[in-house]
Amino acid sequence: MTKAVWTTMTEIILQYTGLWPTAFFTIVALMVVTYKVVCGMFFSADDFVPIKRQPLHLGDMTEEELRAYNGSDSEKPLLMAIKGKIYDVSTSKIFYGPGGSYAMFAGRDASRALAQLSFKPEDINGNLEGLSDAQLEILQDWEYKFMDKYAQVGQLVPKKTPTENKAEEESVWDRTSAEGIKSRYAADE
Ligand code: HEM
Structure with a gap:
């Protein structure tokens, strides 16, 4: 069965191209290699990978x-x-x-x-x-x-002045005053 398919293929290739299958496949392989080499000179595989980036918000x-x-x-x-x-x-x-x-x-x-x-x-x-x-x-x-x-x-934004920094630290302290008081007592013990 496989032999029959091979014989038919050989006949078709010979009939259409005038080449023996070994010569035909060698030429096809060379064409593929040449195509890849030439394409590689102009594009890299990475060029075709879409860049997916999360929109940044800093x-x-x-x-x-x-x-x-x-x-x-x-x-x-x-x-x-x-x-x-x-x-x-x-x-x-x-x-x-x-x-x-x-x-x-x-x-x-x-x-x-x-x-x-x-x-x-x-x-x-x-x-x-x-x-x-x-x-x-x-x-x-x-x-x-x-x-x-x-x-x-x-x-x-403008650089914070030392006073603004201090005010911010104090407001953080206010927000976390419960923890702050706890840790102060813990430190005193
Ligand atoms: C001798 C003069 C200059 C030449 C021949 C030149 C040439 C170029 C070229 C060919 C590009 C690429 C353009 C693109 O593909 O979009 C470019 C981009 C740029 N040029 Fe110049 N340039 C010159 C002077 C300057 C100066 C004086 C500045 C500013 C101080 C400048 C700032 C820029 C910037 C910021 C970009 C990038 C823009 C972007 O992000 O798309 N260039 N320039």
């Missing part, structure tokens, strides 16, 4: 906290802020990741630098003071670009 952050997202920790997303709005720019690692042309903007509010089209370290901040209308317009265009391309994941 909330309020100070400029100091934002610095941690500058690509130095590969476990963390790459973030960048414009006009105080923080965007997840991880998809553009090539620009903002370590060694990227715009890596200096990662983990920063780059508003002033973008408005002035400057790479000077002293301009990489969120200070808009003294910018001309034209520069503010340039910044607005950057903001539109980022809004369109990246997800906003949070907002920059």
